Amino acid sequence: MGHRFSKRSMDRAREVDPLLMAVAVIALSRCAVDFGLTEEQSRSVAEQAEKVRRGVSKTMNSAHVIAAGLAFVAVCVLMLPTLGWCVATASSRERAKQDRAIEAANAQARATDTAARDRAADQRLTDLKINNRLEKERTDAVSSIPDARPTAGRVALACHRLREQGTRDADLPAECRPGR
Known part of the structure; x- marks a missing residue:
């Protein structure tokens, strides 16, 4: 948990709607599974123009440019079950952490209680x-x-x-x- 997007993912997300990006950042910070943005998910118009100029792509009407935001939404929607798992896992991990802390405190209390009982028995004797x-x-x-x-x-x-x-x-x- 506590993952963050890399600089490269953040650079690739500059064309993505800021609200969607905020959701993704929160999701990544709470999820045990690390994920990032690939180039295909967010290609700007300038990047597409460069790819057309180099001959890598044939059209400016690329699905990567048109649907960059939609692709990101699709990724977010596909991540919802994972996020639910992350939240459930996080809460169970937090509960387990609290249970371990309680057990440690109880063990300490038992040790203190045993020592006090021993001292009291010695004093009674x-x-x-x-x-x-x-x-x-x-x-x-x-x-x-x-x-x-x-x-x-x-x-x-x-x-x-x-x-x-x-x-x-x-x-x-x-x-x-x-x-x-």
Whole structure:
């Protein structure tokens, strides 16, 4: 896509109707198939006169001169199916390009998501280790207190642990029941 007429094709098209030439230029810029103008499609009156003078052509009433614009129209009409194919191909290529870009973005998002999940799992493991260590330290600190008569703090901690374990108020020791 993005083809342009060569200088030679543009020189040959100087006798062609400018509107038709504009259509051809747009068609060529959007089409994946490159095409050009041959000499037979656009012979000016001066070129025909030169061909008659040299003896290459016998008449000034040549179909190349008379029908140069009509030949170009015929070429444009014949190009319509190709242009339709070019437009369809271009849009499918654009869609494919967009799909590739979306897939690349999705792959990047999946990679970022995987990395974030791995970091979160590592952080959860670290937190679990820290919590277990702190729980052990707290248990050791409570256990290190002599058993003679527990302090109010040790009783409150023991009551709190019993409640966390799901013990009903009716099953708690008297020291742990509400209103005490």
